[in-house]
Amino acid sequence: MDGFQRRREQKKRNILEAALTLFMEYGISKVSISEIAEEANVSQVTIYNYFESKHRLIHDTFIYYVDKASSDFEKIVYSDIPFPEKIKEIIFNKKEVARQINDEFYQYLMKEYSTEGNYIEKIYVQKAVPYFTFLFKEGKEQGYIDSSLSDEAILFYVQMLKDFIQREDVYQKILPLTEDITNIFFYGIMGKQNN
Template structure:
């Protein structure tokens, strides 16, 4: 990796860490540059604006998750193993994204949240569909289940539990809601006794 890319990655990693800890709207470009150990001028040599950096941080995050799910889908293992690992990935991701961060994005960074939502929708459906098709072929998911419909329904459930108002009205955090929702959802589409 050349120096330019290393510097850009260092900035992106610093921003991601600060966004996770303090939320996006509370972090300034000065703080990101300082945390990355460089000048604000260097930061702006790599990113034209803080908004561009924000987008890149979350696109990179989604891309990493997409790669993890893609590798999982390609593994030579059965559906249940893949489902367990998929649940681990989702639990890990929801553990990183605090309720405060979700609320900040939805209330103060609406365009960024819209972009994140579109990207995670595409990544989720494209990545998880092959895993669920395998589950159906192996007899774990009922044959009368329409997989594309299930993917959309599951994604919409993820959207619901990641809504800041829903989280606030719930007695649970996002990191608690995700595995609970997946458990309830999966028990509804699985063959009895599987």
């Protein structure tokens, strides 16, 4: 990648990061292209050159957010920190996102998530399943997860949760429960460890 292409990609990333920051705080409808341009330190024309429309920018920001969340999860799963700390960090991250995300933006993400063949589903199959498989294997090897539980059963349970959360009547009210649900999931298969 030459210098021009690198600068172009960095500018695009800056726009996506600015849009994500503003959407997380204020939602989608209250944020204008001019506010995103100001946050990203670019002109509105530059945003339209990269994304063509606000709708396209919203869609690309959604993909950027999902990729970023997947990358953050991967870093925790494959890190050298002890298994119980990984679980605490995953729970903390979920709690922080639930606390910080604007409800309108969250509803948009979940509506996208519930459509057939959506991007989150692809990431789930390609990345999340292998991450979970690695995490469960490590937890079993270290004695934190009941080794008599099959990986298939645990992944089936994860799939059930994922499928249930995709229902509109569920995702509309789940955000305040994110930390509790994550705690129940992890400590339900591990047994809460004494600190």
